[in-house]
Amino acid sequence: MSARIVHIASNTFREAVRDRVLYNLIAFALLLSGAAILVGQISIDIKRLVVINLGLTAVSLFGVVIAIFIGIGLVSKEIERRTLYTVLSRPVRRWEFIVGKFFGLAGTLVVNTFFMAIGVFAALLFVSHKFARPDALILVALYFIILQFLIICALALLFSSFSSPLLSAVFAFSLFVIGSFAEDLRGFAGMAHGLTRWLASAAAYLVPNFSAFNVISSIAHEQPVAGQLVLHNTLYALFYAAMALSGAVLIFEHRDLK
Amino acid sequence: MPVIEILGLEKTYLVGFWRKRPKRALHPLHLTVEEGEVFGFLGPNGAGKTTTLKLLMGLVFPTSGSARLLGRDWTDPEVKAQIGFLPEQPYFYDYLTAHELLNYYGQLSGVPGKDRKRRIDEVLQRVGLTDVKGVQLRKFSKGMLQRAGIAQAILHDPKLVFFDEPMSGLDPMGRREVRDLMEQLKHEGKTVFFSTHILSDAEALCDRVAIIHQGELRSVGAVADLTSSVQSKVEVIWQGREVPPSMKALGAECHVTGDTVRAVLAESQQDAAIDALRRERMRLIAITPVRTSLEEYFIEKLQQSETSVGSTA
Amino acid sequence: MKSRRQTTFIAGACLVISLIMSILILRRVDQTRPQATLDEVLYISSPKVLERASLGYNGLMADIYWTRTVQYFGQRHYRSAQSYNLLAPLLEITTHLDPHLLVAYQFGASFLAPKPPSGPGQPDRAVQLIEYGIQNNPNEWRLYYDLGFVYYMELKNYAKAAEAFERGSRVPNAHPFLKLLAAQMAQHAGEYETARTLWIATYQTTRDGHVRSNAVEHLRALKVDEEVTRLQSAVTRFGARTGRLPSSMSELALAEGLKGTPVDPDGNPYKLNSEGRILVEHPDDFSFITKGVPQGYKPAPPKFHVQP
Numbered sequence: 001m002s003a004r005i006v007h008i009a010s011n012t013f014r015e016a017v018r019d020r021v022l023y024n025l026i027a028f029a030l031l032l033s034g035a036a037i038l039v040g041q042i043s044i045d046i047k048r049l050v051v052i053n054l055g056l057t058a059v060s061l062f063g064v065v066i067a068i069f070i071g072i073g074l075v076s077k078e079i080e081r082r083t084l085y086t087v088l089s090r091p092v093r094r095w096e097f098i099v100g101k102f103f104g105l106a107g108t109l110v111v112n113t114f115f116m117a118i119g120v121f122a123a124l125l126f127v128s129h130k131f132a133r134p135d136a137l138i139l140v141a142l143y144f145i146i147l148q149f150l151i152i153c154a155l156a157l158l159f160s161s162f163s164s165p166l167l168s169a170v171f172a173f174s175l176f177v178i179g180s181f182a183e184d185l186r187g188f189a190g191m192a193h194g195l196t197r198w199l200a201s202a203a204a205y206l207v208p209n210f211s212a213f214n215v216i217s218s219i220a221h222e223q224p225v226a227g228q229l230v231l232h233n234t235l236y237a238l239f240y241a242a243m244a245l246s247g248a249v250l251i252f253e254h255r256d257l258k
Numbered sequence: 259m260p261v262i263e264i265l266g267l268e269k270t271y272l273v274g275f276w277r278k279r280p281k282r283a284l285h286p287l288h289l290t291v292e293e294g295e296v297f298g299f300l301g302p303n304g305a306g307k308t309t310t311l312k313l314l315m316g317l318v319f320p321t322s323g324s325a326r327l328l329g330r331d332w333t334d335p336e337v338k339a340q341i342g343f344l345p346e347q348p349y350f351y352d353y354l355t356a357h358e359l360l361n362y363y364g365q366l367s368g369v370p371g372k373d374r375k376r377r378i379d380e381v382l383q384r385v386g387l388t389d390v391k392g393v394q395l396r397k398f399s400k401g402m403l404q405r406a407g408i409a410q411a412i413l414h415d416p417k418l419v420f421f422d423e424p425m426s427g428l429d430p431m432g433r434r435e436v437r438d439l440m441e442q443l444k445h446e447g448k449t450v451f452f453s454t455h456i457l458s459d460a461e462a463l464c465d466r467v468a469i470i471h472q473g474e475l476r477s478v479g480a481v482a483d484l485t486s487s488v489q490s491k492v493e494v495i496w497q498g499r500e501v502p503p504s505m506k507a508l509g510a511e512c513h514v515t516g517d518t519v520r521a522v523l524a525e526s527q528q529d530a531a532i533d534a535l536r537r538e539r540m541r542l543i544a545i546t547p548v549r550t551s552l553e554e555y556f557i558e559k560l561q562q563s564e565t566s567v568g569s570t571a
Numbered sequence: 572m573k574s575r576r577q578t579t580f581i582a583g584a585c586l587v588i589s590l591i592m593s594i595l596i597l598r599r600v601d602q603t604r605p606q607a608t609l610d611e612v613l614y615i616s617s618p619k620v621l622e623r624a625s626l627g628y629n630g631l632m633a634d635i636y637w638t639r640t641v642q643y644f645g646q647r648h649y650r651s652a653q654s655y656n657l658l659a660p661l662l663e664i665t666t667h668l669d670p671h672l673l674v675a676y677q678f679g680a681s682f683l684a685p686k687p688p689s690g691p692g693q694p695d696r697a698v699q700l701i702e703y704g705i706q707n708n709p710n711e712w713r714l715y716y717d718l719g720f721v722y723y724m725e726l727k728n729y730a731k732a733a734e735a736f737e738r739g740s741r742v743p744n745a746h747p748f749l750k751l752l753a754a755q756m757a758q759h760a761g762e763y764e765t766a767r768t769l770w771i772a773t774y775q776t777t778r779d780g781h782v783r784s785n786a787v788e789h790l791r792a793l794k795v796d797e798e799v800t801r802l803q804s805a806v807t808r809f810g811a812r813t814g815r816l817p818s819s820m821s822e823l824a825l826a827e828g829l830k831g832t833p834v835d836p837d838g839n840p841y842k843l844n845s846e847g848r849i850l851v852e853h854p855d856d857f858s859f860i861t862k863g864v865p866q867g868y869k870p871a872p873p874k875f876h877v878q879p
Contacts, residue, residue: 007365017820018353046300081349086410089315089343091335184635187642205594212600228603236596243589249582256318
């Protein structure tokens with residue numbers, strides 16, 4: 001059983017690579033080196049700040065875009081092109097297909113993020129000539145970004161299991177934006193009364209909470225990240241992704257492949 | 259032992275966006291196929307052949323009914339390790355090469371590593387894709403994709419294969435090769451279940467056929483029995499600008515185009531026609547059997563029943 | 572069939588468990604980071620940077636910051652915090668992102684100036700904020716009113732207050748009471764009267780719940796202050812006439828010809844202590860009173876009787 005998931009995942013990864021997804025790294029490298037050179041002309045103190053802020057923000061946004069645009073096609077494209085017929089007529093369970101696809105996409109993003117991380121550290125070295133202890137915090141920020149990707153991958157896959165790619169993209173992107181303001185949303189819900197409060201709170205807790213994952217600006221200011229937050233975010237990302245995946249499995253398990 | 263037992267599988271789709279209306283794609287179907295048979299599943303386009311195959315493959319779920327494949331429940335995933343399936347107009351991951359595709363499918367079917375390599379080379383040889391095994395499938399023609407599709411269906415040495423319209427998209431050579439391949443499979447003791455809307459494909463191969471029309475099973479039996487009532491026809495083409503009266507006398511419908519004449523007549527008149535042309539010293543170009551499609555078959559059947567009984571079939 | 576039902580069951584169970592767990596974890600996260608949304612303000616306090624970061628969606632961003640402001644203030648109030656140091660930056664960011672968000676200026680006028688525990692005690696920032704608002708909305712008479720309000724109530728700068736009301740009264744469609752207020756400033760009319768006029772005006776011209784309930788509290792406190800002052804002078808009169816302090820409130824009331832014992836806005840009778848001071852029964856119920864409290868009384872955090 002686990003072997004089939006691995007095969008599906010590695011085929012998904014191969015598809016992403018052959019579809020030239022990793023070319024985004026070139027754009028990323030250009031952006032970052034441009035910024036590193038430009039910022040070198042400005043003041044000393046702000047260099048590090050700009051490189052970290054810009055670098056990590058770009059890692060996050062590039063990854064989100066990739067996650068959404070690959071994720072939304074993972075299931076629907078296979079149904080549309082009927083490539084799924086020859087997969088599901090083998091001893092492959094439908095849930096294995098979903099889980100394999102998820103790991104394939106997540107793996108693609110991890111590899112992509114790994115290369116981008118090298119880029120960020122290289123740019124940092126270029127502007128400040130040496131690494132300092134607080135730079136290790138960047139790793140925490142990168143870890144949070146990857147956790148965020150897991151959630152987005154699972155959500156894109158969920159939408160992909162019942163909706164068209166375009167609609168899925170709209171849904172997934174909206175949730176990303178809403179999720180980035182999830183804490184405001186919960187605060188907002190807390191200010192309401194009665195039924196509205198109840199409904200708003202339910203919605204606010206159901207959308208993914210991305211604000212706790214964004215530590216870029218605090219890390220740029222060398223603020224430490226609480227160990228508790230690392231633990232909570234890890235658990236949250238795992239459970240939320242599991243929830244979205246279970247939803248995708250439930251839908252896909254009952255879907256007729258017309 | 260029956261290899262395929264279809265026990266009243268039925269499918270009703272809900273169509274329409276807002277107010278869904280039920281549309282019956284398949285009436286309850288009962289069908290049994292024995293081991294080692296080549297079984298033709300015949301019907302005009304849209305008759306419910308593909309729906310039946312998708313139900314058996316677990317791609318769509320039945321409204322009611324069940325089936326047994328190789329003596330086990332058809333939804334049992336392990337059964338599928340013994341089954342090969344070629345979908346209609348197959349399409350594959352176009353970023354893979356033929357070899358990679360087969361390797362992936364071999365992995366999914368649980369073919370162990372060493373066997374896999376050998377099997378892949380074997381089936382590539384068998385469908386004639388050895389030379390292009392390193393080419394990405396996006397560069398494949400329709401016929402080549404069909405061959406790749408057949409290769410993946412027999413890759414894991416299944417006991418039972420399902421082919422959905424295996425001849426479509428192929429040139430005459432390709433048809434011939436697929437026909438030969440199915441015969442080989444039969445010799446290897448495999449059960450072949452294939453759908454087609456071309457009657458002659460079935461005639462040449464099948465032990466038995468089932469005919470399905472508008473989602474309903476019409477008849478099951480040997481091809482000859484089912485089609486005996488339908489006259490086979492041949493097409494005769496010769497050089498000339500006019501139709502000799504002797505040909506007209508045979509009841510042929512003739513069409514003159516340029517300096518060739520094309521006539522379609524009953525197979526039983528074939529010898530008489532050749533004699534007539536010889537007498538007239540006409541140069542014969544070709545005689546080919548006319549492949550009766552099932553639409554024609556049904557039209558003919560309907561006409562027959564209307565004229566003889568005066569009621570609809 | 573069987574395996575499919577099994578998968579459905581397991582996936583359903585996973586879904587429910589993960590949902591519950593993720594909500595529970597989220598609640599923990601919220602507990603450990605009560606002010607998470609405000610972290611940004613600590614790092615990016617420059618409204619200009621934020622404006623660029625919002626990629627042109629300034630209006631939406633301003634709305635988000637406005638809700639953050641209200642939430643921040645509400646939470647601080649609730650916890651009777653002693654500092655409100657983010658209130659001014661939050662309001663400045665909000666109004667910079669959307670200079671036409673009038674309610675934010677009103678909010679600033681009411682809450683920036685008061686000292687802790689009611690506010691950060693920054694009347695200068697309040698004046699700055701409202702001047703910025705006037706710059707961007709020169710035809711909004713409410714802003715001039717807010718400005719005059721801060722000058723009068725918090726800075727006690729009557730000349731500036733008069734000037735603000737005067738400027739406001741020249742704006743087209745200005746409310747007529749601005750002229751009246753300007754005149755009152757010039758005359759230095761009875762202080763309670765003017766304050767009452769101002770608070771009533773604030774109450775009537777705002778739609779913001781916080782500003783409104785704040786005005787109600789001030790009006791209640793004004794009434795108490797006024798009555799305590801009046802009763803205190805009655806005590807003095809009584810002393811001058813009889814050479815002793817009244818023994819009880821009823822004796823004082825009788826001497827003054829009042830009907831019954833005077834009561835505060837909550838209906839509790841005023842008390843008279845042995846030193847002849849008039850006291851309120853529950854001083855904590857009147858958040859902004861300056862009179863009628865025991866010596867050395869420390870004001871409690873404001874209580875709002877009308878829900879915002």
